[in-house]
Amino acid sequence: xxxxxxxxxxxxxxxxxxxxxxxxxxxxxxxxxxxxxxxxxxxxxxxxxxxxxxxxxxxxxxxxxxxxxxxxxxxxxxxxxxxxxxxxxxxxxxxxxxxxxxxxxxxxxxxxxxxxxxxxxxxxxxxxxxxxxxxxxxxxxxxxxxxxxxxxxxxxxxxxxxxxxxxxxxxxxxxxxxxxxxxxxxxxxxxxxxxxxxxxxxxxxxxxxxxxxxxxxxxxxxxxxxxxxxxxxxxxxxxxxxxxxxxxxxxxxxxxxxxxxxxxxxxxxxxxxxxxxxxxxxxxxxxxxxxxxxxxxxxxxxxxxxxxxxxxxxxxxxxxxxxxxxxxxxxxxxxxxxxxxxxxxxxxxxxxxxxxxxxxxxxxxxxxxxxxxxxxxxxxxxxxxxxxxxxxxxxxxxxxxxxxxxxxxxxxxxxxx
Amino acid sequence: xxxxxxxxxxxxxxxxxxxxxxxxxxxxxxxxxxxxxxxxxxxxxxxxxxxxxxxxxxxxxxxxxxxxxxxxxxxxxxxxxxxxxxxxxxxxxxxxxxxxxxxxxxxxxxxxxxxxxxxxxxxxxxxxxxxxxxxxxxxxx
Numbered sequence: 026x027x028x029x030x031x032x033x034x035x036x037x038x039x040x041x042x043x044x045x046x047x048x049x050x051x052x053x054x055x056x057x058x059x060x061x062x063x064x065x066x067x068x069x070x071x072x073x074x075x076x077x078x079x080x081x082x083x084x085x086x087x088x089x090x091x092x093x094x095x096x097x098x099x100x101x102x103x104x105x106x107x108x109x110x111x112x113x114x115x116x117x118x119x120x121x122x123x124x125x126x127x128x129x130x131x132x133x134x135x136x137x138x139x140x141x142x143x144x145x146x147x148x149x150x151x152x153x154x155x156x157x158x159x160x161x162x163x164x165x166x167x168x169x170x171x172x173x174x175x176x177x178x179x180x181x182x183x184x185x186x187x188x189x190x191x192x193x194x195x196x197x198x199x200x201x202x203x204x205x206x207x208x209x210x211x212x213x214x215x216x217x218x219x220x221x222x223x224x225x226x227x228x229x230x231x232x233x234x235x236x237x238x239x240x241x242x243x244x245x246x247x248x249x250x251x252x253x254x255x256x257x258x259x260x261x262x263x264x265x266x267x268x269x270x271x272x273x274x275x276x277x278x279x280x281x282x283x284x285x286x287x288x289x290x291x292x293x294x295x296x297x298x299x300x301x302x303x304x305x306x307x308x309x310x311x312x313x314x315x316x317x318x319x320x321x322x323x324x325x326x327x328x329x330x331x332x333x334x335x336x337x338x339x340x341x342x343x344x345x346x347x348x349x350x351x352x353x354x355x356x357x358x359x360x361x362x363x364x365x366x367x368x369x370x371x372x373x374x375x376x377x378x379x380x381x382x383x384x385x386x387x388x389x390x391x392x393x394x395x396x397x398x399x400x401x402x403x404x405x406x407x408x409x410x411x412x413x414x415x416x417x418x419x420x421x422x423x424x425x426x427x428x429x430x431x432x433x434x435x436x437x438x439x440x441x442x
Numbered sequence: 443x444x445x446x447x448x449x450x451x452x453x454x455x456x457x458x459x460x461x462x463x464x465x466x467x468x469x470x471x472x473x474x475x476x477x478x479x480x481x482x483x484x485x486x487x488x489x490x491x492x493x494x495x496x497x498x499x500x501x502x503x504x505x506x507x508x509x510x511x512x513x514x515x516x517x518x519x520x521x522x523x524x525x526x527x528x529x530x531x532x533x534x535x536x537x538x539x540x541x542x543x544x545x546x547x548x549x550x551x552x553x554x555x556x557x558x559x560x561x562x563x564x565x566x567x568x569x570x571x572x573x574x575x576x577x578x579x580x581x582x583x
Contacts, residue, residue, distance in 0.1 A: 056462070379495060379517060381494040381495040381519065382470075382516050385518050386466065389463070389466065396494060411496070411515065440467060
């Protein structure tokens with residue numbers, strides 16, 4: 026069922042009171058204060074329908090998928106596979122064969138680094154990542170380079186937090202086999218020009234991997250329009266449970282890639298003379314999948330669709346503008362990441378105040394932000410800082426919460442002055 | 443005063459603060475006033491790297507007692523360091539090894555010691571004991 030958003034209030038078509046009521050955790054109090062959750066970039070909160078989906082699955086349908094002939098197993102398998110279809114539609118993939126369930130973005134990227142790496146990387150080949158990557162889109166490639174004697178190259182980031190595309194054009198070469206780039210920077214919020222990068226990558230016949238961990242929840246993802254070869258994301262940042270994620274891959278490439286992990290469900294026939302493997306997507310889903318999480322992820326996407334991806338994007342962009350303007354008025358506050366295209370993430374430092382100190386005081390005020398290097402040490406080093414405070418907003422956050430953050434930061438300044 | 447008497451004294455001091463804000467203001471004050479350690483000691487040799495804040499620590503034995511010096515890049519962490527040093531510094535290695543540090547929990551700052559906080563404090567407490575162990579071994583040798 027799709028909810029109809031007929032009325033637009035202030036040009037924004039999200040019924041914020043209804044949305045907030047959908048997320049039970051948001052009405053909680055911490056230290057006796059209203060919870061202000063500005064850490065959705067680390068993990069998003071869950072709407073009641075997702076929580077219910079998990080309970081429903083365990084209460085009524087729990088049974089291992091693809092195994093039994095019995096009623097429950099069919100019910101369970103059916104829900105798992107329906108969820109795959111929901112995800113296929115959500116990403117605009119061509120077929121369900123292109124949607125592989127994993128445990129999350131990290132597992133998805135490691136799958137590609139192993140399997141595609143085995144398939145196409147030879148000594149002296151080059152792999153390109155960017156300076157703004159999360160460690161989980163750096164380390165799997167470093168490990169691959171070590172295994173194969175390949176070389177890792179890095180696209181630099183400009184002062185405002187955008188990728189230096191000219192530099193990328195000079196780095197990429199005939200030796201480049203894989204380019205892996207974040208859709209959206211977890212630290213800076215920058216939305217990278219995926220289409221433009223895809224074109225450059227494919228001109229060199231290299232494979233293009235997109236880390237969508239911070240992208241998929243903030244706007245429309247169309248893998249065909251993006252022309253990426255792989256798109257990885259986590260359920261838990263998309264209002265679904267932890268421990269479930271997705272790897273999208275173009276069918277013709279996935280077909281050629283060798284299996285990554287061996288086990289049950291990924292085989293056709295096993296004998297000690299040799300084993301044949303299952304068709305896509307099961308070839309890459311060894312062992313018992315997190316079918317409960319997969320079902321709940323489907324429900325989370327249904328929920329997002331019911332609110333409307335366009336509505337979410339519009340609401341969050343409005344909130345970003347408001348928050349950026351408001352926080353910019355604080356004397357001594359510096360925002361890191363001022364790209365033209367950003368999601369609703371604001372990272373900043375208060376002059377002379379350690380990010381840990383800022384985070385500790387905000388916490389006591391009921392405001393949850395993330396502090397530290399955000400698993401992007403090369404990036405924080407590039408900006409010559411030890412760490413940063415990140416407020417990551419999403420469509421359940423409000424302008425009143427931005428105001429509370431503003432007041433909290435004034436308090437922090439006062440305490441440390 | 444011995445280690446436990448100082449701990450009791452700190453607990454007494456903190457008992458007048460029923461508001462978290464006053465407590466943290468006091469910690470910030472302590473942090474600001476903590477004598478920073480010599481920059482030559484602010485090197486990787488002395489560092490305890492947390493994911494969030496860094497802590498540097500050094501210790502020397504003077505007349506059979508350990509004098510600790512420590513520092514951090516975060517003020518709240520420095521405030522807690524100031525309290526820790528007040529408790530442990532200027533005691534014999536044996537005294538330091540024989541006594542548990544209970545005041546941090548009692549003054550309601552336990553959350554700062556959780557391993558997941560990664561602010562270097564838990565590692566610093568381990569390091570305090572390691573210094574004591576090392577100097578004790580030296581004295582016994």
